[in-house]
Amino acid sequence: MSLLTVLGDASVVAKRNIIRIKRVPDLLVFTTLSPIMFVLLFAYVFGGAINVAGSNGSASGYREFLIAGIFAQTVIFGATITGTGLAEDIKKGVIDRFRSLPMAPSAVLTGRTLSDVVNNVIVLMVMSVTGLIVGWRVRTSVGEAVLGFVLLLVFAYAISWIMAWIGMLVPSPEVFNNASFVVIFPLTFVANTFVPLDTLPTVLQRFAEWNPVSAVTQAARDLFGNIPAGTPEPTAWPLQHPEVYIMIWSVAVLLVFVPLANAQYRVATSR
Numbered sequence: 001m002s003l004l005t006v007l008g009d010a011s012v013v014a015k016r017n018i019i020r021i022k023r024v025p026d027l028l029v030f031t032t033l034s035p036i037m038f039v040l041l042f043a044y045v046f047g048g049a050i051n052v053a054g055s056n057g058s059a060s061g062y063r064e065f066l067i068a069g070i071f072a073q074t075v076i077f078g079a080t081i082t083g084t085g086l087a088e089d090i091k092k093g094v095i096d097r098f099r100s101l102p103m104a105p106s107a108v109l110t111g112r113t114l115s116d117v118v119n120n121v122i123v124l125m126v127m128s129v130t131g132l133i134v135g136w137r138v139r140t141s142v143g144e145a146v147l148g149f150v151l152l153l154v155f156a157y158a159i160s161w162i163m164a165w166i167g168m169l170v171p172s173p174e175v176f177n178n179a180s181f182v183v184i185f186p187l188t189f190v191a192n193t194f195v196p197l198d199t200l201p202t203v204l205q206r207f208a209e210w211n212p213v214s215a216v217t218q219a220a221r222d223l224f225g226n227i228p229a230g231t232p233e234p235t236a237w238p239l240q241h242p243e244v245y246i247m248i249w250s251v252a253v254l255l256v257f258v259p260l261a262n263a264q265y266r267v268a269t270s271r
Contacts, residue, residue, distance in 0.1 A: 009103040013111025017085065018118055031081070031119065032126045035074040039127070042066050042194060043134045050195060052228045065228055067127075067136040068148075068220035069193030072213055074127055075156035076188060078120040080180045082112055082160040083167030087176045090168065095269055105269075106262050113160045120156050124149060139225030148223030151246055155216045158250035161257040168261070168268040187213050192239075196228070209236035212249045218242040 043063045052062040086109075089095050098108050138145045163180065170176045190204050191214040197205050208214050218234070219242035221227050238245040 007110075009107030010110035010114060012103075013098075013107055014115040014118075015111075017112060017115035031078060032123050034077065035070055035123065035127055036130050038073070039066070039070050039130050039134060042070075046194075052196065061228055063131075063135040064137065064226040065196075065221070066194065067131040067134075068224060068226055069191075069217050070131075071124060071127060071152055071220055072155075072191075072193055072217045073188045074123055075120050075152050076159055076184055076213070078116060078123055079156045079159040080163050080177075080184070081119060082116050083163035083170075083176050083180060084173045085112060085116075086164055086167035087170055087173040090268055091172055105265060109161075109164050109261055109265055113157060113164060116160050117153055117157055120153055124152065136226070140223060144223045144225075147243075148220045151216060151219050151223070151243060154250050155212070155246055158253040158257075161254060161261055165257050165261040165264055168264045187211060191217060193217050196231075197234075209234070210238055212238075212246060215239060215242040215245045215249070219246055 043066060050062050052065045086095075095108065166179065167176050170179060190200070191208050191211045193213060197208050197214070200208060215238045218239050222242065234240055
């Protein structure tokens, strides 16, 4: 089967999932409300207790520092929709219907992950508006800002393939949600997403320095111009070169989990 055929089949599956967002708007609404709630809570409830100087010396420094972390957390949670959707499709027998169609098996997973990139784009747009309202500003060029958003989406796309693999291992969407949260919450909180790394205990600092969530957050802050004034240069290589580290990490994840997810898809659909 040719690559063009696979991509054509994947686009049909992606279109089906995008139409589902329109027909079930509750999914998009609650996916968007959660990060908005985090922005408001951290900016106005905890922001006063966390002293972070603005990149230009402004008083709203923590809000600028916060938004890149919220973006990173949001796209990771957005990537979990892939696993939830696949677990639900398997449970409801939708995957069996796909098997009866003359289409490439890999198109189901490719279409699923691509449609969730669209979902993340929509959520990031809403989050950007929310950030602007609370005081976040992009202090670099348009090109650098676009690159920051692209890195966030590439990172989320890699995560979505991990979630696709897990989604076909678990017996139900409920189990997937519980399992994914157990992993995602430590990854997003033991990082530089919400607080500077020098506030963490030494052991957690070392973990956070090599945590890819820290790297994608650092890259976004660099590209948006939101590094707090007076911040010392990071000593860990991933934070010195966050863009390179994220691309290496994302490519490595895709090389491992695209084949794993497709192999698990064949196992899940053969039961």
